[in-house]
Amino acid sequence: MQRYIARRLVQAAVVLAGTSVLVFVLTHVIGDPVALLLPFQASQEQLAAVRHALGLDRPLWFQYVAFVRGALHGDLGLSVRQHVPALALVLERVPATAELALTALSLAVGLSVPLGILAALRRRTFIDRAALLFTIIGQSMPTFWLGLLAILVFGVTLRWLPTGGMGGWAHLLLPATVLGVFSAAGITRLTRASVLDVVAEDYLRTARSKGLRETAVIGRHMLRNAALPVVTWIGLELGTLLGGAAVAETVFSWPGMGRLAVQAIFARDFPVVQATVLFAAAVFVLATLLTDLLYAWLDPRIRYG
Amino acid sequence: MWVRRLTFVLIAVIAMPAAARIPSLAAAAPAVTVAQGTEPASLDAFQEISRSGYNVTLHVYDPLFMRSENGAIVPMLATGYKIVSPTTWQFSLRRGVRFHNGEPFDANAVKFTFDHDLLKESAQNYLLNGVKEVRVIDPYTVQVITADPMPLLLFNLTLVGIMPPRYYQAQGASFVATHPVGTGPYRFQSWVKDDRLTLTANPAYWGGAPRIRTLVFRLIPDASARVAALRTGEADIITDFPPDLASSVQGSPQIQVETTKGTRSINIMLDTGAGPLRDKRVRQALNYAVDKETIVKKLLGGFGTVEATLVPATYLGVNPLLKPYPYDPAKAKSLLAEAGYPNGFSTVFQSPRGRYLADAEVSQAAVGYLKAVGVNAELRYFEWGNYVNMYFKHQLGPIFLIGSASAALDAGDALENVSCGVWDSWYCNPGIQARYLKARSTLDPARRAGLYREIQPLIFDEAPTIFMYTQQGIYGVNKRLDWTPRADETLWLAKAAVK
Numbered sequence: 001m002q003r004y005i006a007r008r009l010v011q012a013a014v015v016l017a018g019t020s021v022l023v024f025v026l027t028h029v030i031g032d033p034v035a036l037l038l039p040f041q042a043s044q045e046q047l048a049a050v051r052h053a054l055g056l057d058r059p060l061w062f063q064y065v066a067f068v069r070g071a072l073h074g075d076l077g078l079s080v081r082q083h084v085p086a087l088a089l090v091l092e093r094v095p096a097t098a099e100l101a102l103t104a105l106s107l108a109v110g111l112s113v114p115l116g117i118l119a120a121l122r123r124r125t126f127i128d129r130a131a132l133l134f135t136i137i138g139q140s141m142p143t144f145w146l147g148l149l150a151i152l153v154f155g156v157t158l159r160w161l162p163t164g165g166m167g168g169w170a171h172l173l174l175p176a177t178v179l180g181v182f183s184a185a186g187i188t189r190l191t192r193a194s195v196l197d198v199v200a201e202d203y204l205r206t207a208r209s210k211g212l213r214e215t216a217v218i219g220r221h222m223l224r225n226a227a228l229p230v231v232t233w234i235g236l237e238l239g240t241l242l243g244g245a246a247v248a249e250t251v252f253s254w255p256g257m258g259r260l261a262v263q264a265i266f267a268r269d270f271p272v273v274q275a276t277v278l279f280a281a282a283v284f285v286l287a288t289l290l291t292d293l294l295y296a297w298l299d300p301r302i303r304y305g
Numbered sequence: 306m307w308v309r310r311l312t313f314v315l316i317a318v319i320a321m322p323a324a325a326r327i328p329s330l331a332a333a334a335p336a337v338t339v340a341q342g343t344e345p346a347s348l349d350a351f352q353e354i355s356r357s358g359y360n361v362t363l364h365v366y367d368p369l370f371m372r373s374e375n376g377a378i379v380p381m382l383a384t385g386y387k388i389v390s391p392t393t394w395q396f397s398l399r400r401g402v403r404f405h406n407g408e409p410f411d412a413n414a415v416k417f418t419f420d421h422d423l424l425k426e427s428a429q430n431y432l433l434n435g436v437k438e439v440r441v442i443d444p445y446t447v448q449v450i451t452a453d454p455m456p457l458l459l460f461n462l463t464l465v466g467i468m469p470p471r472y473y474q475a476q477g478a479s480f481v482a483t484h485p486v487g488t489g490p491y492r493f494q495s496w497v498k499d500d501r502l503t504l505t506a507n508p509a510y511w512g513g514a515p516r517i518r519t520l521v522f523r524l525i526p527d528a529s530a531r532v533a534a535l536r537t538g539e540a541d542i543i544t545d546f547p548p549d550l551a552s553s554v555q556g557s558p559q560i561q562v563e564t565t566k567g568t569r570s571i572n573i574m575l576d577t578g579a580g581p582l583r584d585k586r587v588r589q590a591l592n593y594a595v596d597k598e599t600i601v602k603k604l605l606g607g608f609g610t611v612e613a614t615l616v617p618a619t620y621l622g623v624n625p626l627l628k629p630y631p632y633d634p635a636k637a638k639s640l641l642a643e644a645g646y647p648n649g650f651s652t653v654f655q656s657p658r659g660r661y662l663a664d665a666e667v668s669q670a671a672v673g674y675l676k677a678v679g680v681n682a683e684l685r686y687f688e689w690g691n692y693v694n695m696y697f698k699h700q701l702g703p704i705f706l707i708g709s710a711s712a713a714l715d716a717g718d719a720l721e722n723v724s725c726g727v728w729d730s731w732y733c734n735p736g737i738q739a740r741y742l743k744a745r746s747t748l749d750p751a752r753r754a755g756l757y758r759e760i761q762p763l764i765f766d767e768a769p770t771i772f773m774y775t776q777q778g779i780y781g782v783n784k785r786l787d788w789t790p791r792a793d794e795t796l797w798l799a800k801a802a803v804k
Binding site for chain 2: 030031032034035036039040042043044046047048050081082083084092093144148149152155156159162163164165168173250251252253255256259260265266267268
């Protein structure tokens, strides 16, 4: 197990190194921030001076080596726009995004797992069809549109919830629900399919014929087996949620990492884009690792060597 | 049993939003809230240049002069000025003013601000880069010496907030960037980045304590969400109100849409250095070909003013006698034929998407109008970050849409785009240039305005661009506020009140 974890950690380092090259090259080929920093009245000399001050007139490989050297010491550079360390800007916004993404995930799991199980156990009934309708709508509605619709209905018309910003749990509810809907739809479908896969298995018949109560049959035997693909999916969903957060945070004015990334991309604030992407990649790699470990715990047949 | 339990969990999860009913969110808000689409990158007046940033910093820092509601220059921390020689300006300063931390305001603070390296290195350096020296004559008199005559100095000074030297030196730039101290009508209270920034009234303000006690600047990037916040009372003023939603609040007892004539001029630039666009008749034809009135009416919801040249009606030196090119496709065709292009020609039209009001749609419409007279322009859209890089590198053209605004609201800035020897011009006419340079260095505003007015008919005739329109400033305002937007689009609430 320890060897497995060590191997996965090395893989994670390779993934992060690859991500760093990719994000560095991609951000630098889409133009530089200097033109966006200066007003149109600025002269070419002023442009060149600012470009020089930011080190953007050096060869790309040189800039990359400097970036990696800094990164190894935890220094991801200064924000071009805000003149403060990029990593600090990202870390400042992590709690907000974590709060949003984890609430969204909890809502999604809390809604979709029971719905998926019910749909499978009550196949071809009203609840199954309702679940199907929910998954179709949930997966096909873009987050920004659903967000605006939710603001209009729950914020403007019903006045139940604030239209945006960060405050108490009332501020959290709309963005988290909107962000969670897409994931919830996916998890519902998968849960339903997984339960249907195991529902006719021999071991369930055996369990029932031994005289086990239905609660135990479903809880201990059926759900534990059906849970395997769902757990993997939920782990991977974190990536979807981090991506979706950029949209939900923009629509709901939620001061998180996703919006920081969007702003940084538009402003060509390279250090902040790099810091956000690297941080998100690290979180994602860690989440997949944890999912794999959880998988082994759930399924005794799986042992890592 | 299981099915029942699962059903219960499901109902609980679904019922949560309904349980979240909270009574009147707005009633509890004692403050006035402004929602903008972007927020300042920094609260250090040396660093911040965005309009949304100025809207915040100008409440904290006073400049030496400011514009009044109708655009006239009025004294703030300066009480007056004297032009000693064409390159020497003398300012007398207001006495008895203190910064929010108690530090006295005097000539040293002005010198400290104007001389500061951070200002010179920042994107604002164009405001003062003609200044050679700042001399302290006595504690309440300073002289500013410029390298060449600088007619726009006073206007530029309206954008330079005066900083407290002792505080700045003791705390350092990065601290000041999040904890600003000025002499302005509001003191800084708190800033939750990307969410809200709170200012409280300065009771000791030299201009009288503001009537609104607390100002909150909220960041709501999405325009529809800004309108939603206005409708629920979570915001009292929103900037950049989307024109397509204007009808949705019409007749509202609570909200009104307010506009200013605007300072941002949108034009379609023509690279006159090569190809058919070298011919004046072709450029005039393109001006006749595009129906600007319809574009403004249909695509901007009427929130724009068609202009005769690149100079907006709000600028010093505009020529009000000139009338815009009328929409006349027949005349356009005949001019094209006269210039040797009876069947038109093919070209490329570039446009940003999402930078200006309905920019992509305006470009699309313009391309359609050009096609109708035989000019086949291939339309290419770019994201703003790429576009502005191409602009600075002179890679746009032969036809492209761009907006420009002069901080000084001076015709000279607008005409720079069609002057010689500068990187951001695609046209040069030595005869006009001589007159332009003379106007640019004329200190007396009335004489300068007169010279600019003489130039505009020449520019109109030369048609170096397709002259389009000035985009209006559009605000959504809660009717409980007593506030009117200003000509220079600065959002200034020191004199505003809740009715």
